[in-house]
Amino acid sequence: MPSPRPFSRYEFLIAWRYLRARRAEGGVSTMTWISLIGIALGVAALIATLAVRAGFRAEFVDTILGANAHASVYLSATSFTNELTGEVYTQSGRIEDYTDMAARLAAVPGVIRTAPVVKGQVMATAGDRANVAEVFGVTPQDFARIPRIVDPETSVGEIDAFPDGIAIGSGIARELGVVIGDRIRLISPQGAQTAFGTTPRVNAYPVTYIFSAGRYDIDRTRIYMPLPEAQSYFNREDVADEVEVYVEDPENIAALTLPLMEAGGDRALIWTWQDSSGSFLRALDIEDDVMFVILSVLVLIATMNITSGLIMLVKNKGRDIGILRTMGLTEGAVMRVFFLCGAFTGVIGTLAGVALGVVFALNVDHVMSAVNMISGGGAWDPSVRGIYELPARLRGIDIARAVGLSLTLSFLVTIFPARRAARMNPVEALRYE
Incomplete structure (x- = not known):
């Protein structure tokens, strides 16, 4: 059996x-x-x-990816000596041909779009309240394409009104006690040059948009300003500090590092989102x-x-x-x-x-x-x-x-x-x- x-x-x-x-x-x-x-x-x-x-x-x-660029391309500052006079000249890292650089970077396969940016540190005040903030100068077209910033479910105000004022994070609005239509003063140490030295620059701007990116540190410190106004305010006439790059596959940004640096030129450097948050x-x-x-x-x-x-x-x-x-x-x-x-x-x-x-x-x-x-x-x-x-x-x-x-x-x-x-x-x- x-x-x-x-x-x-x-x-x-x-x-x-x-x-x-x-x-x-x-x-x-x-x-x-x-x-x-x-x-x-x-x-x-x-x-x-x-x-x-x-x-x-x-x-x-x-x-991170919804409120920040996937990579930023900027130029290194260099110094060179005039062979005839022996004088040493310093070439700043400002990008003068930022429009052409943005076009070259946008042509790299895998890149969705690019955006020239001016950045600066300011003190934002309203009444007797103050807060330190970082200003991003961008064009209205580029501002309207930042996913986490222009989300209508978490933001207040009209995107179309951005060229007429500034956009601030919900954390700044809460700490300064301002709403849409209020004016806040921005104080920058990089002001006008006078015979007595550099004087701080103080300008007042109406708040036309309040956003919430979902990150406490971003909402509490970030301000967006139209690019032409930012260039004037930070003494960056006709230049940009960097060109932001957005790609199809942010997780594979490392594979695009070399092509982006080649497209940026000899002095181009790159800083990716993985460099800032990878650790x-x-x-x-x-x-x-x-x-x-x-x-x-x-x-x-x-x-x-x-x-x-x-x-x-x-x-x-x-x-x-x-x-x-x-x-x-x-x-x-x-x-x-x-x-x-x-x-x-x-x-x-x-x-x-x-x-x-x-x-x-x-x-x-x-x-x-x-x-x-x-x-x-x-x-x-x-x-x-x-x-x-x-x-x-x-x-x-x-x-x-x-x-x-x-x-x-x-x-x-x-x-x-x-x-x-x-x-x-x-x-x-x-x-x-």
């Missing part, structure tokens, strides 16, 4: 019966429930943490790996309870094992029965953990609201985190990693007690029965 195939129906039935322990075997049942709950909580914590980390990174990158993103990646390892240890500890429960189960079922062996059950079949006992616990706990983790990730806003209410507010400080809320992004790869880890550990820890049950001598098991 041929032997039944492995993992036959009767093996599943015996394993499922053993898991439904009777009152006299309550210790086994308790250990099973502890194992199941521990695995579920561990998997849920792992999925929720990975979702929050992925959401934070995605939101951080989106705010922070790499730190996030390292933290993701560390968090996965730490939470994996928690899942491992939870799965170790399966071993404890199975050892108790094997001890309680010694008589049954002896009877099953004398009835013709092979060592392999006994091993598979107790392996299935642990596998059932791991699978059910993993599925429960996935459901719990997904529900938490999808309702992270409500969770943070509850935490804020309990803690009295301030649980999420945008001045520290940079973004205004805790995001979560569920990814299939993260769920698969958590499920794979949990099931692998659950299956591995069942091998030792299952082998112990399979190697039990039926004669010894029934000697005192």
Whole structure:
């Protein structure tokens, strides 16, 4: 008579019966429930943490790319000596042919658009309030194409009114206490040259647009000004400080570095968004790996309870094992029965953990609201985190990693007690029965 195939129906039935322990075997049942709950909580914590980390990174990158250029091309300042007179001349890094440079950069394959920019530091005041700000001088056409800045859902004012005034971040507007139509004074140390030295330049501008880029540091420090006005205000007549470049694939900006420098000319230098934020993103990646390892240890500890429960189960079922062996059950079949006992616990706990983790990730806003209410507010400080809320992004790869880890550990820890049950001598098991 041929032997039944492995993992036959009767093996599943015996394993499922053993898991439904009777009152006299309550210790086994308790250990099973502890194992199941521990695995579920561990998997849920792992999925929720990975979702929050992925959401934070995605939101951080989106705010960077949505409010900043993917790369900035500028010129290096150089010095040269006149061979006839011996005088040393310094050539500034100002871009005089910024229109031509912008056209050359825009012709590079993979570049979507370019924009000449004038930058400067100012002090913004309104009444008795003041705030330090960075001014970006751009054309109205380029300003209207900055995604995070011109979002109608988060901004106040009309884009068409930008040439008649300035656009400020919501953080500046809040700190200065201004609204659309109010005027603020901008004070720049780079003012007019007089016989007594350089005097600060003070101009007043109406606020025609208030934006929220989703980044606390941007909203609190950034002001946009029409390019011609910025050139006049910062003494940059007919020049630009740099040319901003936007590309199709920002994640692959490194591949365009050399073509952009060649298009910019001999003195061209480039600064990409990865140069400014790459170290922070790499730190996030390292933290993701560390968090996965730490939470994996928690899942491992939870799965170790399966071993404890199975050892108790094997001890309680010694008589049954002896009877099953004398009835013709092979060592392999006994091993598979107790392996299935642990596998059932791991699978059910993993599925429960996935459901719990997904529900938490999808309702992270409500969770943070509850935490804020309990803690009295301030649980999420945008001045520290940079973004205004805790995001979560569920990814299939993260769920698969958590499920794979949990099931692998659950299956591995069942091998030792299952082998112990399979190697039990039926004669010894029934000697005192």
